[in-house]
Amino acid sequence: xxxxxxxxxxxxxxxxxxxxxxxxxxxxxxxxxxxxxxxxxxxxxxxxxxxxxxxxxxxxxxxxxxxxxxxxxxxxxxxxxxxxxxxxxxxxxxxxxxxxxxxxxxxxxxxxxxxxxxxxxxxxxxxxxxxxxxxxxxxxxxxxxxxxxxxxxxxxxxxxxxxxxxxxxxxxxxxxxxxxxxxxxxxxxxxxxxxxxxxxxxxxxxxxxxxxxxxxxxxxxxxxxxxxxxxxxxxxxxxxxxxxxxxxxxxxxxxxxxxxxxxxxxxxxxxxxxxxxxxxxxxxxxxxxxxxxxxxxxxxxxxxxxxxxxxxxxxxxxxxxxxxxxxxxxxxxxxxxxxxxxxxxxxxxxxxxxxxxxxxxxxxxxxxxxxxxxxxxxxxxxxxxxxxxxxxxxxxxxxxxxxxxxxxxxxxxxxxxxxxxxxxxxxxxxxxxxxxxxxxxxxxxxxxxxxxxxxxxxxxxxxxxxxxxxxxxxxxxxxxxxxxxxxxxxxxxxxxxxxxxxxxxxxxxxxxxxxxxxxxxxxxxxxxxxxxxxxxxxxxxxxxxxxxxxxxxxxxxxxxxxxxxxxxxxxxxxxxxxxxxxxxxxxxxxxxxxxxxxxxxxxxxxxxxxxxxxxxxxxxxxxxxxxxxxxxxxxxxxxxxxxxxxxxxxxxxxxxxxxxxxxxxxxxxxxxxxxxxxxxxxxxxxxxxxxxxxxxxxxxxxxxxxxxxxxxxxxxxxxxxxxxxxxxxxxxxxxxxxxxxxxxxxxxxxxxxxxxxxxxxxxxxxxxxxxxxxxxxxxxxxxxxxxxxxxxxxxxxxxxxxxxx
Amino acid sequence: xxxxxxxxxxxxxxxxxxxxxxxxxxxxxxxxxxxxxxxxxxxxxxxxxxxxxxxxxxxxxxxxxxxxxxxxxxxxxxxxxxxxxxxxxxxxxxxxxxxxxxxxxxxxxxxxxxxxxxxxxxxxxxxxxxxxxx
Numbered sequence: 020x021x022x023x024x025x026x027x028x029x030x031x032x033x034x035x036x037x038x039x040x041x042x043x044x045x046x047x048x049x050x051x052x053x054x055x056x057x058x059x060x061x062x063x064x065x066x067x068x069x070x071x072x073x074x075x076x077x078x079x080x081x082x083x084x085x086x087x088x089x090x091x092x093x094x095x096x097x098x099x100x101x102x103x104x105x106x107x108x109x110x111x112x113x114x115x116x117x118x119x120x121x122x123x124x125x126x127x128x129x130x131x132x133x134x135x136x137x138x139x140x141x142x143x144x145x146x147x148x149x150x151x152x153x154x155x156x157x158x159x160x161x162x163x164x165x166x167x168x169x170x171x172x173x174x175x176x177x178x179x180x181x182x183x184x185x186x187x188x189x190x191x192x193x194x195x196x197x198x199x200x201x202x203x204x205x206x207x208x209x210x211x212x213x214x215x216x217x218x219x220x221x222x223x224x225x226x227x228x229x230x231x232x233x234x235x236x237x238x239x240x241x242x243x244x245x246x247x248x249x250x251x252x253x254x255x256x257x258x259x260x261x262x263x264x265x266x267x268x269x270x271x272x273x274x275x276x277x278x279x280x281x282x283x284x285x286x287x288x289x290x291x292x293x294x295x296x297x298x299x300x301x302x303x304x305x306x307x308x309x310x311x312x313x314x315x316x317x318x319x320x321x322x323x324x325x326x327x328x329x330x331x332x333x334x335x336x337x338x339x340x341x342x343x344x345x346x347x348x349x350x351x352x353x354x355x356x357x358x359x360x361x362x363x364x365x366x367x368x369x370x371x372x373x374x375x376x377x378x379x380x381x382x383x384x385x386x387x388x389x390x391x392x393x394x395x396x397x398x399x400x401x402x403x404x405x406x407x408x409x410x411x412x413x414x415x416x417x418x419x420x421x422x423x424x425x426x427x428x429x430x431x432x433x434x435x436x437x438x439x440x441x442x443x444x445x446x447x448x449x450x451x452x453x454x455x456x457x458x459x460x461x462x463x464x465x466x467x468x469x470x471x472x473x474x475x476x477x478x479x480x481x482x483x484x485x486x487x488x489x490x491x492x493x494x495x496x497x498x499x500x501x502x503x504x505x506x507x508x509x510x511x512x513x514x515x516x517x518x519x520x521x522x523x524x525x526x527x528x529x530x531x532x533x534x535x536x537x538x539x540x541x542x543x544x545x546x547x548x549x550x551x552x553x554x555x556x557x558x559x560x561x562x563x564x565x566x567x568x569x570x571x572x573x574x575x576x577x578x579x580x581x582x583x584x585x586x587x588x589x590x591x592x593x594x595x596x597x598x599x600x601x602x603x604x605x606x607x608x609x610x611x612x613x614x615x616x617x618x619x620x621x622x623x624x625x626x627x628x629x630x631x632x633x634x635x636x637x638x639x640x641x642x643x644x645x646x647x648x649x650x651x652x653x654x655x656x657x658x659x660x661x662x663x664x665x666x667x668x669x670x671x672x673x674x675x676x677x678x679x680x681x682x683x684x685x686x687x688x689x690x691x692x693x694x695x696x697x698x699x700x701x702x703x704x705x706x707x708x709x710x711x712x713x714x715x716x717x718x719x720x721x722x723x724x725x726x727x728x729x730x731x732x733x734x735x736x737x738x739x740x741x742x743x744x745x746x747x748x749x750x751x752x753x754x755x756x757x758x759x760x761x762x763x764x765x766x767x768x769x770x771x772x773x774x775x776x777x778x779x780x781x782x783x784x785x786x787x788x789x790x791x792x793x794x795x796x797x798x799x800x801x802x803x804x805x806x807x808x809x810x811x812x813x814x815x816x817x818x819x820x821x822x823x824x
Numbered sequence: 825x826x827x828x829x830x831x832x833x834x835x836x837x838x839x840x841x842x843x844x845x846x847x848x849x850x851x852x853x854x855x856x857x858x859x860x861x862x863x864x865x866x867x868x869x870x871x872x873x874x875x876x877x878x879x880x881x882x883x884x885x886x887x888x889x890x891x892x893x894x895x896x897x898x899x900x901x902x903x904x905x906x907x908x909x910x911x912x913x914x915x916x917x918x919x920x921x922x923x924x925x926x927x928x929x930x931x932x933x934x935x936x937x938x939x940x941x942x943x944x945x946x947x948x949x950x951x952x953x954x955x956x957x958x
Contacts (some may be wrong), residue, residue, distance in 0.1 A: 146869040362905065406854075410911035444907075473861025473905060487865075489857030494875050496866055 022054040023146055024080040025072060025139065028062035028087035030117055037121040039132040043086065046136040048670070050143050054078055063093045068100045075104040082146040086114035086139045088106050089696045090713070093496055099451060107151035109290035109589065109658060114142035116697035119711055128706045137674055137710060144670035147662045152589040158636050159245040160581050162343040163573075166237060169197020169561055171349030171554025173219050173703065174569035180228035180348075180682055182577055185511035187341060188223065189232045191515060192280075194298035196220055197351055201281060203381040205562060206425040207456030207542050213382075213448070217297040224299040233300055240522040243611070243638050244549035244579070245344045253335040257313070258291070260302035262329035269303060269321035269330065276691055282379045285390055291321050291330075305330070318500045325812040339361030344450050345576040348519055348533065348545075349569065352510040355404025355412065363403065363506060368477040370394070370484050370506045377426050384433065393437075394502020397430055398486055400421045400657055401443040405509030414530045416509030416559040420447045423507045428460035439465045440501075442472050442488055450561065468497070475504060510559040523547050524749065532558045534745075537705040543572040546747050590641035590658045590715060594632045598653035601630035608648045610750040644720030647758050650823040652723075659714060664724055671710040672732040680734040682709045684793060687716045688783050689747050693788045705790045709737075716740065716747075717778070718754040722761045722822050723778060729766075730815025735775045735800040737792060742780040752780060765821050769813050842880050844878025845918035852908045853877045858904065859902030859912045868895045873902050875910055880915060894955060927958030928953040 025047045029035035040058050047056045055078055059067045061083055082522055083106070090113040098108035116135040120508045124131040161184045165176045166637055168190035176188045180523045191801070194200070202212035211476035222228055232251050239250040277282035280752065290310040293303055295664055311318035312332050322330045357373055365371045372380075373541055373707040382391045401423060405416040431439045448457040448465065459647035461467065472488040483500045490497055512531040522525065525545050526534040533556050543551050551572035554565040579585050617633040632653065645655040655661055666682065675681045686692040692713045714720060717738040727735055738759070755778055763773040778790045806814075843850050853874075860872035871879070871891040878937075879887035887893075893916040900910035934954060 241827075402907070406909040409905060411905060444854060469857075470861065471907065473857035473858050473901075486860045489854050489860035489872050489874055491857040491860075491874055494872055496860060496872065609839045 021052040021082060021147060022078065022080050023052050023082040023143060024071065024074050024083045025056040025079065025082060025143065026062055026067075026086065027056070027058040027116075027139070028059045028067070028085065030087060030121075030574075031060060031061055034087070034117050034121045034135075037125050037128050037131050038116060038135045039128065042132050043116070043135050043139055043327045045774070046163060047084075047086075047139050047143065052082075052147055053143065054080060062087045063096055068096070070102040071100050074793065075106055081106070082110045082112070082149055082150075084112045084139065084142045084146050085113060086116045086135065088117040089113070089115045089119070091693060092118070094685050098380075098610055107153060108147065109152040110143040110149045112146040112149065113478060114138040115696070115711075118696040120699075122175075122702055123704050124707060125702060127707060132422075133449065133674070134707060134710075140673060141667050141670040141710065141712070144666040145663050146636070148660065148666060149453075149741065150657070151405055152587040152657060153635055155589050155591070156586055157245055158584050159580050160344045163187070163576055163580075164189065164240075164247065164249050164343040164346045164603075165336070165349060166229070166346065167197070167349040167350045167351055167556070167813065168223070168233070169349060169514075169554065170197035170199050170216070171351065171556070171565045171569040171572075172197070172347070173223055174438050174566045174706070175347045175349060175553050177219065177222055178570050178573035180226045182573070184228065184577065184580065185248070186226075186229045187232065187343060188229055188526045189235050189237055191234070191236050193234045193304040194294035194300070195223060195231070195233060196295065196297070196299070198577065200295050200297070201283070201375060201378055203385070204429065206421045207452040207820065209425070209429075212580055220297060221301040224301075226245065227570075227655045228641065231300065232339070234304065237519060237522070240346070240470075240519075242607055245585070245637065247343050247346060247549070247719075248798075249341055249343055250341050252337045252342075253337050253339060255304035255307070255336055256302065257307070257310075257330060257334055258303045258330055259329045259331065260300055262327040263302045264327055264329075265301060266326075267770055268324045268326070269329075272320040272324045272701055274320065275309050275311060275739065277306070282375050282390075283373070285376055285379055293403055294609050302330075303353075323352055343550070344580055345549040345695070346523065346663070347551045347553050347569070348523070348556055349517070349524070350516040350519060350722065352555040352559065354412070355416075356509040357506050357508050359410050360403055360407075360506075362474040363400065363504075363751065364475050364477060365506060368482070368484060368504075370477070370482055370502065371475060371506065373506050373508045374399075374422055374426060374687065375508070379504050381426070381429055393430060395434075395436065396438045396501045397427075397440070397503045398472075398501045399427055399439075399441040399505045399507055400486075401441065401446075401507045402471065403506040403508045404511070407443070412509060415447065417447070418508060418559060418561045419507040421561065423505075424448070424453075424457050424460050424465075427465045428463050428654065428744075430432075430467050431460070431463055433463065434750065441465060441467050442470055442486075443467060444469070444471050449688050458802070468718070470497070472537050498713040504795065509754075510555060510815060513556070516556055521551050525550065526744065526749070530558065542671050543568055543575055549576070549579060563796065587614075588658075590656065591636050591639040592634045592641070592643065592645055592654055592656050594634060595653045595655060596631055598651045599631050599649075600651055601628040601632070602650075603628075603632070603634055603648070604647045605654055605764070607646045608645045608754075609639075610642075610644070611638045611640055616644060639821070640748065641685050642716045642751055643714070644716070644748070644751060644754040646719065647721040647723075647754070650819065656715075659719055659722070664712070664714075664720070664748045665727055668724070668728045669731055671712065672728075675677065676734055677749075678805065679799065680708055680805050681732065681794065682706065682735040682737060682797050682800060683733045684709050684711045684737045684739060685714050685717050685720050686711050686739040687714060687746075687751075689716075690741035690745070690783050691717070693783050694739065694781050694785065698786050699785065701786055701789050703786060705793045708797055709793050716751045718748065718751040718758070720758070722758050722765075723818055725758075725762045726765065726814050726821070728813050729771075729775075729806060731820075732806070732811060734803075734805050735796045736777070737796050738776075738778045739792075740778065740788070742782055745782060752778075761822060765814070771806065771810055771814070774804075775800060775803070775806075829884060830869075831882065836882040838885050839880060841922075842915065842918050845921055846911070846914040848910050848949060849913055850877060850881050850910070850915060853881055854908050856896060858905050858907060862901040862905045864901065865897055866893045866897060873916070873931070876919070877910075877912060877915060880919070887919065888922065892916070898951075907935065924955070929958050930956040933957070
């Protein structure tokens, strides 16, 4: 005998001013298996929770239904209450009579009360079949992969290594350090960038917990949280770092000169080179694309002069494979390619340079070794490649205002006779000490002119640059000549990120940078378990923000690994082994490859192949998309079983009166259900003949369940799902579409309108769209009229034959 | 003398009218001045194209008294460079439409001397006819 306790909350009037709570209590008391029904002013208060705990103890309740606010809101509170009272948190069901009843239907108290009774009935029906599940626990190790060794990767690696975790740091360049290695000074304090970065780089090289894979690329990543198999391809450097003494004789001997990456091509390096004076690993590298000694050996001068014999041309790339538990992605950015902004003539005019070129020029000038003259009149142009629809970058790159404030005053200070102008649209000095630093630049005589230059023209003789711009403050057109124009270029996602994003199934935001799991509360997580973002891979940011995010990413990774095991909700697929015939149709359906066929062993069953489907619970994300593929109903999902959903559907249609219509709305957890809550919170009314049922994803609603719903009296079905690009289950929308196509086909065969079942893709802010879609379907089926008993009956017959032939 | 301007609902009406006529979301204008810097005719204008956008955005109907929109050659330099993707030349066209719809002839093509007529490019005559006659 089941003993269900039902609690109806008044929510301090939020519910009880619309819904007649007494009537809901009276209704619930008549439901089967209900041991007791109570109402309370505030169920979530301590007294409300105590009521539940006392009843569980006193009345030996084994299921609890709370009709109150949304489970998205107080669900975690009540789950904890049940746990404290010794019950499984998975025997709790909530009837959402606030956000999805009292609030949207505030103008119709009688109908709202009826709907609240209906919602309680659905929750009780589901609770009857709830299993006392427990959280699943999986072991996890302490190994982390950090991809990219710029500021973000360095900080994350050091934090993790210092905390005792085993770090594999992979960097594609010969030296770690990233873009910061190229900078002169940092804003707003004007620290020398190399001076503050080099100790950190040295720490990475010296830390015994960090395995540094420099000059290496990620070739492959397979697996899942706690078991990511990583293959790294290590490019040959042709120089043995243990033997190399960094004497530099080889460089003098090398006859090949190519543009130097560190100097943005403003100077040259040899084919054998040290990536930076502070490079880590501190060893020479041979660039095999330009060296004359490799395939065929035409040169070899460096080898001849190398006394320690460190150079060996006969080495090849090697692949290394290792396993990690979590991953931090810090693949950074590249600067906007200014040649795309054709009106500025970058690449064509020698006196138009990027800000990164300017960084290098300042480094060389401050060493007393200027690369080239800077001239007396210098202009900075802001927002090059940022906030510009013409180059398809709408976002603000966040750092350009401040680096221009820095560079302009550095060049002004080094020669106060210089005339320095910054042309800007908006100057954003938002960070700590930024505004003061901007003011300091103004005080030193840098002039800020509000206007975005329209075009640059080079004088072919003097090579000076004429700049045309409106001073939008005085409304005059300035047409003036400059010796040097510096483009404050924005940030673009690094092209190397693409490969990692594909391997790990990471989503991108519209700006092309990687998407965090939640913009407010999970800013460094991704939707792939155990993968975290650090630094500019997630969006433009300055050094302190990058360091903060890298530390946040490592702490999120540590949170998962530190205990040696991690918990997950038991919302996972499972197999009814007695029904599974080992056909394997489901295997290819799983987007995370969680299903495989295992040998049935001695366990006899209906198997043709001697096999049975097996779920890897560490991989299963609980979307339920596999279930529709099984012709034998052998697959199912814990917490949302076929039987439970069928009972919920039956309960949702139970009180339907003759001639009335009813629309079933299945809403996914991530967006649809939240959206319904938000609509309620905004007090936006919608059709009262709808009933919303929560699912992890609408791909859980199999064609069979849809047919069952029609057979039981549903007149329309609306599937509300997160739009594909922000859906936690990226495949779900396409699965739903194929399920839907099947159902629509069957409806057509039975001469029933195919638009009685619909899919709408949502984002959580589309409140009006949600209301519109529910109302439209409700009006549509009202116009068509309810399905006749005969039509429903036809749909309910031979469902398996209709679906699987 | 510094001008004082009031901001009333009539200003909003004017903005909405021009927005509708031009099919542009004029409030997106960032006042960066790219249009002005790009305009080959700006030297002849009494207000810059960006200033014209600003006056429309604030609903200042005095913009109708300015010459800028009539000097606009519809070369679209502003449009192809606008970082906010606005079609500035359509806004100028919308302002011209307001006057043109009053159908007043400002010039008589018959008054143009034959020697000028022979010298002028056809496109100049067509555009003069469109801009200056009802």
